[in-house]
Amino acid sequence: MKIIKRPLPETWSSLCKRATINENSLQETVASILKEVKQNKDTALKKYTQLFDGVALDAIEVSEEELKEAESLVASELKSAIQLAKKNIETFHTSQKETAKKVTTTNGVTCWRKSVAIEKVGLYIPGGSAPLFSTILMLGIPAKIAGCKEIVLCTPTNKEGKINPAILYTASLVGVTKIFKVGGAQAIGAMAYGTETIPQVYKILGPGNQYVTKAKELVQQQGVAIDMPAGPSEVLVIADETSNPEFVAADLLSQAEHGADSQAVLVTTSNEVAENIVTELNQQLDKLPRKELAKKAIENSFAVVLSSKEACIDFSNSYAPEHLIIASEQAYKYIDGIINAGSVFLGNYSCESAGDYASGTNHTLPTNGYAKSYSGVSLDSFVKKITFQEVTQEGIENIGEAIELMAEAEGLQAHKNAITVRLKEIRNV
């Protein structure tokens, strides 16, 4: 990991730039998959599953039997661990519930917002080497708390047409209503348009490879909501003399093992701290099973030494990290300065792993600098906040004339008239 000492402020924006993906050919491929799924539905799903995953599907939906079998296959210790994580995630996301707060803005005018669940949501869980059951907790639990009626999950199978038991177990546990053995862009198309087997949903959430990401982007343009734009995962650690180099190195590496395109950034005011951490990181790196992947990510990462604590925070805000770890015994002093970040981990024992699995916060977070404008997934992601208003006769008398004036000034005579007919009736003119 290279250490960049005292970079000039004008070089920060290039340091904060993420790698870009060339995606011109991707768009066409994905658009044609989506088009075919829209037309040929289940037939197209089976075709692409054969083509891309090498699996001839009999049934697209996971059966009750498969769910039962999965439950018996998951070790009881892992089940307990998943249940502990579930409890914490439930506690935190339940605390995000809002009760309708009625506000009288003027006598006779009452306004409020009511959170109403999105009726049908689709969760996408990638296949591949790591069975990401933790992401099912992060998406399924708030969906259930929100009250979504239909919670559909799509995930690809292995070559034998099987889904990892921990995925099936977790999906059942959190209350997913239907699970389908479909992955890739075709799964996104299926949930966006609906097929004979897979219900159409109004919002699609969850991570995926570049095909899945592009498919989500394209269906979003067709009116299906998505959680947020996606990019490679990343962490920024601000460390000082009170941090523990072994811990920080482990945290940087836990980010790096996600993939070669992951980025781990270290920011500190001390050359010594930076050097100690990098030394420790190199030692730990060698022992990792996924070290080839992590090595590439680390090559793509860097440490920056800056002149002050304030500069560290400024740099972090410019970078707008998905995960921000404040590895310091004085972590609290940094809170007020944090403007752009997805999720923040305070102090030497708050490691990213904790938030990835079990602290209770959500791990579906804005990457790629999107933390400047996007929030991570929360209960909010599964509801619409509908506004209500009740205006009484008194209310119309109090605000009616102002509305008439404004409508007229905007040239909207019928808007004005909607007030005028009411004022006339009230005043018995």
Added chain:
Amino acid sequence: MKIIKRPLPETWSSLCKRATINENSLQETVASILKEVKQNKDTALKKYTQLFDGVALDAIEVSEEELKEAESLVASELKSAIQLAKKNIETFHTSQKETAKKVTTTNGVTCWRKSVAIEKVGLYIPGGSAPLFSTILMLGIPAKIAGCKEIVLCTPTNKEGKINPAILYTASLVGVTKIFKVGGAQAIGAMAYGTETIPQVYKILGPGNQYVTKAKELVQQQGVAIDMPAGPSEVLVIADETSNPEFVAADLLSQAEHGADSQAVLVTTSNEVAENIVTELNQQLDKLPRKELAKKAIENSFAVVLSSKEACIDFSNSYAPEHLIIASEQAYKYIDGIINAGSVFLGNYSCESAGDYASGTNHTLPTNGYAKSYSGVSLDSFVKKITFQEVTQEGIENIGEAIELMAEAEGLQAHKNAITVRLKEIRNV
């Protein structure tokens, strides 16, 4: 307005379908405008302003003098009206503030969310016949309450290079930081990329024509957040025997005058109610200054007579209207059934005009059925909710082993290790 009596449920989805716009050529045009703005910045803005608006701009930014002049040109009654609306909108949006609520999910594990303003936001206000200063209230007020530091506003000028004084007055009043005389796709590009004069922003909000809408969609794909996808405005009114036909007709027309592509839908259980309202509507229509526009919208609209109150609510949920008016003395009885709607107006005196201008709710709302998954603009639209977590030694002892198990089961050894090094240190191993 045609009355459709007892349509079969299987025909509902086609009734609920909005008109689609052919937009293939649009994409290319807008993409090339955006590209040029990105490259040539202010020069491109001046070129397109000359080309599309027929105005040769000296200065792109509105000057202090122009703002002062505008203030003197707005009638004091209109100023008072705007101030009254501002107060109500402020009251309601201030009530949406959230205070960080710390939650202990497990002993030693504390999580919370903190709302932090999006630093830089861009507001787009269309030009054309109606000077939509009310939309400035709806976007500028929550931006200010949220604490956005840079609130940029772009709006096109008239042929004389002037902006309507009410727009300038309202923008100053709510605390917009900079106002620019640029409209169309080029304005969206300017705020997305930044120019010599116009600052780059992280989120763009506001209505516009199809060029503006397409430009917002394209910059969203490049990472700039937008408020929501757009479509023509619409209202659905559920009326019963206790509604006032004159009021309902006025409300349907106030929607219709927005544009030929607006839609006004009436839903009721009574043939008589439908017929009375349509008769009243035809009478009022003839007196409107914008009647040609409204007539077209009404041709494009319809009334449906259904068999029960429940069916009316079901139909409304299928349609997912931007505005839902419950024109009934028993409006409260409908609330629990409402699943999909942008903003709801309860009772005979709660007209859409009230919400459009001054009740306090926001009038930037999801159209085109997007109310199934999107909320309208609120204070939430101007903040990110950053999650924080603090895990102590006790916390790691309580959740550490569960995390180790889960990380291992997901094949993420470095995630596990971040816990292991901490558990070892705590246990002095």
